[in-house]
């Protein structure tokens with residue numbers, strides 16, 4: 001992360017006890033800053049600076065760190081020789097992890113002096129009469145990192161990773177102290193700090209090594225500085241990935257991570273916006289919505305919320321957004337936009353629009369969030385991510401950028417039609433069919449599973465609260481009951497090991513059942529024993545519910561709506577029944593490359609973009625060039641009478657967007 005790895009701001013309680021363990025002095029800081037500093041003789045200290053308090057320093061010698069709840073922003077540091085424990089809470093989990101890692105590496109990654117030498121130097125310094133000076137530790141160097149890893153038994157003598165017996169040893173506390181200048185084994189601590197696979201905050205997981213690019217860092221900075229931010233970008237520019245990093249850089253108390261759909265919410269470790277808001281599906285009148293949100297449980301959630309994060313904002317209905325903005329002001333008794341809650345919104349309006357309920361067979365009036373007055377009032381900063389990370393082939397990226405704005409020419413048609421006959425299957429793994437309608441996908445999976453020989457095996461999920469099974473089913477891709485057979489086509493639902501290709505969305509086939517769990521052969525020929533994984537869902541009230549299940553889902557077919565936000569390995573689609581603007585773009589942009597994609601019946605007519613969205617983006621880009629601090633919203637957007645992509649106005653608009661493509665094409 002771009003932030004200082006030697007500093008963390010959080011709530012801190014410091015407790016001293018006497019030699020028989022009776023608690024004595026206690027200091028409580030609601031907010032304080034911890035800094036790693038060194039003195040003149042390079043001894044390490046943690047410096048605590050609270051509000052209106054003088055800094056206090058604690059020598060980092062003979063310490064134990066308890067970090068089991070690091071992903072919830074909690075940890076403790078036990079200064080054993082001082083009989084003092086420091087409890088940290090409400091720390092941004094990602095920042096806390098880097099802070100603890102810096103302690104670990106600084107303690108173990110340098111050439112260490114023994115105690116006698118240090119004492120000698122200290123005496124000399126005191127005699128010199130110079131005032132003591134402390135300075136912040138320098139950034140971690142590669143040498144320090146390698147040395148620390150070696151000492152922890154995470155690196156062998158060569159470069160290969162070793163499996164030290166201590167690595168698998170389960171310990172409640174991780175002793176990272178050095179005694180007598182020698183390192184004791186810190187393998188579990190190190191393993192956790194380098195390879196944590198916790199899911200409550202996915203950014204602390206296996207993605208930790210993937211670094212944000214410069215444009216993503218700029219958005220992160222705006223979010224951590226408290227601004228109301230909307231960031232957009234085409235499919236695969238890393239919006240959800242960045243959101244996970246943003247969530248882990250914010251204090252957990254009052255940070256509500258939500259998304260318009262369950263699948264998207266799960267990808268950022270959050271809940272659905274509807275579950276958070278507590279006003280039902282948004283069909284009630286405003287007065288009723290305020291009443292619903294004012295019920296004690298709902299009102300408490302609204303009052304506690306300091307930062308509201310919404311992914312896949314394109315699928316949030318504009319009227320609903322307007323309603324929750326008013327509800328927020330009423331329930332929080334605060335007249336500021338959104339009742340003073342910081343908003344972090346992200347999505348791509350050129351992907352799927354809100355699902356609109358048709359009343360009395362009338363034509364649905366789609367209202368996007370950006371068309372609401374609330375949007376204009378609330379959004380302070382807008383950003384557009386341009387670097388595509390999902391696809392690396394520049395030709396495919398270029399095609400997708402054209403499709404995104406509903407533009408198809410002969411060259412694109414020819415290239416996409418050429419995929420219709422290509423063989424994308426391999427290793428017994430069939431392509432996943434993307435269907436425009438959910439029911440089609442469901443029945444394909446059912447019938448394909450039935451048609452396989454052999455017994456069906458049931459894998460039941462274990463939920464922390466059996467009464468919440470329905471909510472978990474609606475939010476997670478891992479179902480409460482999963483039926484599999486040998487040769488079933490499946491998709492992995494977790495990032496297990498990025499470098500080994502075992503990532504969320506990886507396609508495979510069940511080859512056998514071993515030790516009661518399925519073994520899957522993936523497209524890259526790797527076999528993996530899919531043991532139970534844990535999903536943690538944050539409830540709107542701040543609690544958590546967990547599900548343990550085999551991380552697989554049947555993958556003969558998915559609906560395009562359920563695939564929004566995903567990266568898929570090997571996909572086939574028929575787009576003849578698409579019914580939404582952006583639907584073909586969402587389907588096509590799930591693929592990583594043209595070689596892993598087969599379009600059966602490509603026709604340019606299947607591709608169109610919503611005219612109002614195009615106009616919004618045109619305006620958006622103009623503002624983006626002037627300044628990023630602008631109100632953007634409905635007032636500035638002239639409504640198109642027709643959605644027909646063939647209108648002259650639209651053609652002109654597309655042309656202007658093509659002259660300056662929304663995403664730079666290399």
Ligand SMILES: Nc1ncnc2c1ncn2[C@@H]1O[C@H](COP(=O)(O)OP(=O)(O)OP(=O)(O)O)[C@@H](O)[C@H]1O
Pocket residue numbers: 210211212213216233234235236237238239240241242348389390564565566567589
């Ligand atoms: N800075 C980065 N470096 C390397 N890979 C990245 C980076 N940012 C994102 N990625 C990877 O790119 C892929 C797409 O990211 P992500 O799903 O977040 O995109 P998105 O913008 O949310 O797409 P969509 O609009 O389809 O939801 C993921 O595999 C992610 O890990």
Ligand SMILES: [Mg+2]
Pocket residue numbers: 239240241565
């Ligand atoms: Mg996404």
